[in-house]
Amino acid sequence: MRPKNLDEIVGQQHVIGTDTALYKMIKKGHVPSILLFGEPGIGKTSIAQAIAGTVNRPFIPINATTAGKKDIEHAVTIAKQEGKLILFIDEVHRFNKAQQDYLLPHVENGLITLIGATTENPFHDVNPAIRSRCGQIKELRRLSSKDVEELLRRALSDKEDGLGAVNITMTQEAIDLISSSTNGDARSALNILEDVVMVSKDEKTDQAVVDIQIVKECVENKGFSHDKNGDLHYSLLSCLQKSIRGSDVNAALHYLARLIEGGDLVSICRRILTCAYEDISVAAPDVPMHILAACQSVERLGLPEGRIPLANAVIELCLSPKTNSAYKALDLALEDVRKGMVGEIPMHLRDAHYNGAKVMGHGAGYKYPHDYPNSFVNQQYLPDLLKDRKYYRPKQNGHEKHFAKVYERIEELKKF
Structure with missing residues (x-):
């Protein structure tokens, strides 16, 4: 039931529809080298065969996981005997260097047109040398x-x-x-x-x-596919976190369900614990501890019972106040450090707990905050180079409102 030409293809109109440049150039007999990527069963091989049928060229399919250099040599021989051909390489991300080095010159001189197919993201997993020879890189979508x-x-x-x-x-x-x-x-x-x-x-x-x-x-279960090491898996983890960040409980539970069916509890726990600190943070300081406890429960329970603490955790994350100010503040500090903006550590803050430290001036003039009312005393903590630097910008969400008031009060006291 594979399509024999472009006009028999169902779906994928964004790639090969009659209004696309790819359709028009193939109809005129020009076939560029192409990389097709997407989930299994959505038409990568079918489109490649339909292209070959449209331009009436020899078509040789191979699989990169089982093919050797001799398979490539055979394709080149056929191309020299019969004229230009289309070589379809499934799982092209597994193509080895020996195969690649022999094939690519024939792709460059036009003897062979390469159509590669992969279920992985070609920008992550396909050899750059192959990717650069493909003028068209197209993502296929699941059919409606x-x-x-x-x-x-x-x-x-x-x-x-x-x-x-x-x-x-x-x-x-x-x-x-x-x-x-x-x-x-x-x-x-x-x-x-x-x-x-x-x-x-x-x-x-x-x-x-x-x-x-x-x-x-x-x-039953035919519509579900999941590869723990594949691009889809990481997209689902991303969707889970973004749904939590966006406070969409139903979307988050949907992506959680898909990830649970995939069976990788370690990745789920790692991601929701990241969410707790990255997206909830000081807006609800107790939440990270709740999520850690849920993750520990999942480790002990396994499936199917582990889904219960995961459901509790994801709903709490979705409905908790959000802030990213804490790690954003640290990122700004890290940026300064990586640029070399560190300065000299103030003498009054240096370690003075060893013989000779006082002779060097370490700790001289240090004011011990607990000796002052409210355990606060105005003194400089940052190096001179950075003394006026502000990294933390508190938000007015959840518990961070309280932190913001304390922070603002301390900044005011520093002025006196």
Whole structure:
């Protein structure tokens, strides 16, 4: 059921729609080297084959995890014999240096057009030498349920490549269930369709009456995919934190659920503990301790019970007051230090707890705050170079309002 040319492609209109530059140049016979990236089952291989079919060029697919240098040499030989060809390399981020060094000169001289596919982010994982040769880097998106339904209906009616030779009775409810439950994964949807038709088929009459219960059994968990080391995993962690930061409880719980199903509790705990200090911080000083306790509970409980403290933690984070002033203040101080703006440590603050320190003037003139009312005395703590520097800018959220008042009062006292 793969498309044989560009006009048979369903979805991905942002990449290969009739109004795109890529579509227009391919239709005119010019195929640039391309990197396609996105989740499994959303059309990377299909688009590559459709491009080759549109320009009527030889098409050789290989997988970088299993192919060797001989496979590349074979492709070059075919290209020299038959003219320009399209070499499709799946999992291109795993391409090794020997393969790359042999292939790239032939890509540069135009003998071979490279179409690479990867489920990883090419800007992170694909060798820069390969990436730089690809004039087009395109991210594919999951198909909509309508796109998937269109593919299912094509398969049901296609007598040559699909299931059209079977007399199939299938309700709209069953088609909707497959198209909406596979999360835009065309390959998974077509596999499920084939499964439900084959299990429903009467060998004697060549008829298939599809029962909705069979469909429900076949689609269970088919729309969920997760790779703990993949780009999607880190995007989900990012979405979780940004939803917490934005105080959106429902969105945060959605991304938490997806991460829990992925099974990486360590990453979840690390991220929500980061949220507690990065996004809640001094606006609610007790929250980080609550989150640490929740993470420790998760470590002891595991799944499925560990989901309970995680739910409590994420909801508390979402609904707590927010501030980022503490770590932002430290970042400003770090910036000065890294620029070399440190200055001499004031003599009255230097360590005076050893023989000879007083002779050197260490500690001379130091005022011990506990000897003064309210444990405050006005004296200089920063080096002369930075004595007027202000790093902390308190916000008026939650408990930080109290800190802000204390901070402002101390700054006022310093003026006298």
